[in-house]
Amino acid sequence: MPRAEPGISTVTDTETDSGIDDGIRSGLSRADGAVIAATLVLLVFLYGTFWGGTGAADLAHFHTADGREFSVPLDADRTLELRGPLGISVIEIRDGQVRFVASPCRGKQCIHAGWLKQGGEFAACLPNRISVAVRSRDRHFDSINF
Amino acid sequence: MASSKDPAGTQALTLVTTPQDHRIAWLAALAIAIHVAESALPSPLPGAKPGLANVVTLAVLYHYGWRAAAWVTLLRVLVGSLLIGTFLTPTFMLSAAGAAAGLAALALGSRIPGMGPVGLGLMAAQAHMAGQFFCAHALFIPHEGLFALLPVLMTLAAGFGLASGLIVQSMLPALQRSRTQRQPPQTSQAPQPPQAP
Numbered sequence: 001m002p003r004a005e006p007g008i009s010t011v012t013d014t015e016t017d018s019g020i021d022d023g024i025r026s027g028l029s030r031a032d033g034a035v036i037a038a039t040l041v042l043l044v045f046l047y048g049t050f051w052g053g054t055g056a057a058d059l060a061h062f063h064t065a066d067g068r069e070f071s072v073p074l075d076a077d078r079t080l081e082l083r084g085p086l087g088i089s090v091i092e093i094r095d096g097q098v099r100f101v102a103s104p105c106r107g108k109q110c111i112h113a114g115w116l117k118q119g120g121e122f123a124a125c126l127p128n129r130i131s132v133a134v135r136s137r138d139r140h141f142d143s144i145n146f
Numbered sequence: 147m148a149s150s151k152d153p154a155g156t157q158a159l160t161l162v163t164t165p166q167d168h169r170i171a172w173l174a175a176l177a178i179a180i181h182v183a184e185s186a187l188p189s190p191l192p193g194a195k196p197g198l199a200n201v202v203t204l205a206v207l208y209h210y211g212w213r214a215a216a217w218v219t220l221l222r223v224l225v226g227s228l229l230i231g232t233f234l235t236p237t238f239m240l241s242a243a244g245a246a247a248g249l250a251a252l253a254l255g256s257r258i259p260g261m262g263p264v265g266l267g268l269m270a271a272q273a274h275m276a277g278q279f280f281c282a283h284a285l286f287i288p289h290e291g292l293f294a295l296l297p298v299l300m301t302l303a304a305g306f307g308l309a310s311g312l313i314v315q316s317m318l319p320a321l322q323r324s325r326t327q328r329q330p331p332q333t334s335q336a337p338q339p340p341q342a343p
Binding site for chain 1: 255258264265269272291293294296300301304308311315
């Protein structure tokens with residue numbers, strides 16, 4: 001790298017001197033403070049966006065044992081009875097949420113999953129081969145890219 | 147050697163460059179040692195580690211400029227992955243993506259007048275995490291559920307970036323002293339004995 005030397009020395013001299021002097025003189029510089037403030041804003045934004053309750057689901061997407069796939073909107077309360085190899089699983093839709101109420105499986109993991117209400121949440125009864133995922137309509141296509 | 151083939155200028159420059167290369171190699175070795183030692187620490191989350199090797203990167207940035215910092219970082223990622231055994235695995239790709247993003251942030255940040263090591267450390271750590279995250283999302287786990295991890299990962303990155311920034315901040319007087327020692331004998335190759343200021 002015959003050309004590296006001039007590059008290194010110019011970068012060192014022009015870009016780092018001011019930073020070092022400032023750092024020694026006054027602990028944190030104003031630019032440091034700006035970065036810290038921007039970091040806090042970014043973190044608040046991230047928690048608000050990805051952990052806040054923005055993505056309320058409005059669609060439940062079912063897969064059943066016979067290979068059917070269908071979506072049910074969550075705005076109307078209803079109860080679905082879906083047949084699987086073990087028997088009938090009962091699924092309840094109420095107040096924009098969906099849950100397994102009863103299923104003829106042993107572990108009852110699907111029932112313990114509880115209410116699904118945030119877009120992207122998912123519950124399945126693997127023994128009875130029924131799954132439900134809830135989605136928010138505006139981000140409907142985000143989850144089919146894999 | 148082989149001066150018949152080389153134009154005269156190249157050889158002169160090569161003589162000047164060599165100690166720089168040695169220095170980069172020494173610093174990279176230091177960064178690699180920290181990198182490898184850290185990889186032995188258990189981590190609660192994939193992608194989260196203290197990144198103390200970035201202390202070396204920041205110090206090199208202050209001492210020798212961005213190019214040297216880039217060299218040290220790239221050598222660390224490459225050799226570190228060879229030593230740990232993750233070369234060309236997803237871990238390596240994430241590491242490389244993060245390093246590239248972090249270096250870009252450092253290039254940007256070191257142009258801002260008055261930017262101290264704390265600001266640079268924060269910027270670099272968060273850029274590193276973001277680069278790593280979007281690499282993971284693009285290549286390995288293209289699922290929107292991954293975004294639920296992003297706030298936690300960025301919080302960790304901010305904490306670790308702040309920590310390494312503060313470490314470098316506390317190193318500044320020593321760095322400054324060795325800089326002024328280095329400056330006057332610009333052409334001499336041997337390290338000078340320490341002189342009391």
